[in-house]
Amino acid sequence: MVFLKDRIPTIEDTGMAGLGRRAELARSWMFEASFPLWSENGVADGGGFWESLDLQGRPLENxxxxxxxxxxxxxxxxxxxxxxxxxxxxxxxxxxxxxxxxxxxxxxxxxxxxxxxxxxxxxxxxxxxxxxxxxxxxxxxxxxxxxxxxxxxxxxxxxxxxxxxxxxxxxxxxxxxxxxxxxxxxxxxxxxxxxxxxxxxxxxxxxxxxxxxxxxxxxxMESRFVDRKLSGLREIFAEDWGPHEDDRFEAGHQYEWVWLLHEHARICGGPVSSAAALLYRKARELTLPNGRLYLSHTLQGDIREPVHRCWGLTEALKAQLALVCSGNTDSITVANEIFDRLWADHIQGAVSGGWLDRLDASGTPVSNDMPASTGYHIYLAISELLRAEKVVKG
Incomplete structure (x- = not known):
């Protein structure tokens, strides 16, 4: 079940070849290390699944x-x-x-x-x-x-x-x-x-x-959740759709909707909503030059929660891969860069098959455990990476 760290290559390719190598790496990690870890240590004896593992991959039996x-x-x-x-x-x-x-x-x-x-x-x-x-x-x-x-x-x-x-x-x-x-x-x-x-x-x-x-x-979403004046997706509204004190921008959700709108178009057979381009621009605006995402910003664009969560990067990767699948081959380079940031920050330094869910503003891991809920985000992003590789290859 051990996924050897010295098997992780340094991937310098930024084009299609690099996307393929990253997909191969991610699939190997998932099949050889992560699925085995969570299928063994993440399953409760009486049925169901543990909420989290500790940072050594042992079950926290809450x-x-x-x-x-x-x-x-x-x-x-x-x-x-x-x-x-x-x-x-x-x-x-x-x-x-x-x-x-x-x-x-x-x-x-x-x-x-x-x-x-x-x-x-x-x-x-x-x-x-x-x-x-x-x-x-x-x-x-x-x-x-x-x-x-x-x-x-x-x-x-x-x-x-x-x-x-x-x-x-x-x-x-x-x-x-x-x-x-x-x-x-x-x-x-x-x-x-x-x-x-x-x-x-x-x-x-x-x-x-x-x-x-x-x-x-x-x-x-198009009529209520997207604010055209602020050019972004808002989170919280009063019952009458008025302002709410907890309202904010979350870059990860801007990206997540981009992917979902492409999924909606793929499954329904129609065009991609015009809101996708607006949300993508907002997401990129809220993304740091090093590729990391703060958890949330105020509607004025100020940092609200100076924490980096794993799921934000997985949603950024999915959005970029949706653009790749829609024919935007220029997005391949950005997808590779996002994958590298995700891997370096949240996977490479974790126990074999696990992840580091949370970093502070400086990029230092601050997680006390490994939430099982994070796996949904990572595995879905990897499956989208594998799908995008096949789409581009034809």
Missing amino acids: PVSRVRVQARQVFVFALAAVMGWQPKRSLELVRTGLRTLHQACRREDGLYGRTVDLNSRELSDDRADLYDSAFVLLAHAWALRAGAGAVALTGGMALSMAIDQRLRCLENRGRYFERLPTIGRVEQNPHMHLLEASLAWHEAARDQRSLLRSQELVAL
Whole structure:
């Protein structure tokens, strides 16, 4: 299971050859080190997945976990199965994760709560949550693609219906309540992940309702979440769409929407939303010359949270790869540079198969553990890297 550090090459190529070498490196790390680590140390004895490992790769056996982590780990092993890593073992973990979601995380109304106690197999926070429910829908989509069969299909269809029946805001097309009871504000982030899950569910199950939902969510983003005067994606609004004290810019989310808008165009067969170019410019504006991203900025552009998180770079990489897949070969060089920053900052210095999730403003690692939730971001970015390589090669 050890991925030897001296096998990591110094990649100097900046063009297509460099993209291929980086894809090969990333796939080897994922297959030889990361999937083995998390399939062994990240799985709880009684079922489900640990919230995090320590920096040496040992499980931190806290029984309370976020439901989104359970869902993301189902996605991770479904992706592993689809990519061909130990398909039997991967599918076994997918089915184990689905059982945990269905038996311990699902509410009577078909929605999913926020946190679960893996010992008692009960929700420790049973408030319905759009963000967590969206990730559970994403997990079902990929479980279906991986071969989980009827349990994934029926579970995903029931959840998709519950989201529309219980969380949809009838007064505002495309708007969903973030939580029940409602929280008195509007957050773009859960809507973004509902779009991601809706696209994945449509692609896996050919569900037309999810396709319509995705179109409504894109329209909501274009009309509400994007501020044309400030040329960027805003995060938090008052219930009446007025200003909110927690509003901000997050460079990582600007990039994430760029990728999602390209995914929407790919899956739906239409043009890429014009908002993608605007968000890409804002994201690049908020990116430091060394390629790092601060977690958030004020709407005036001042640094709000001087922390560098791994997920921001994975979203930057996905956005750049979306441009590569759309025919912008000039983006290959930037994609290579982003990959190198991601690798140097968050993977190369970590235990074999793991990651350093958080750096301070100077670039010094400050993580106390390895959150399992980060794997969703890294593995998805690597799968997009492998896809982009194939697209460019033709």
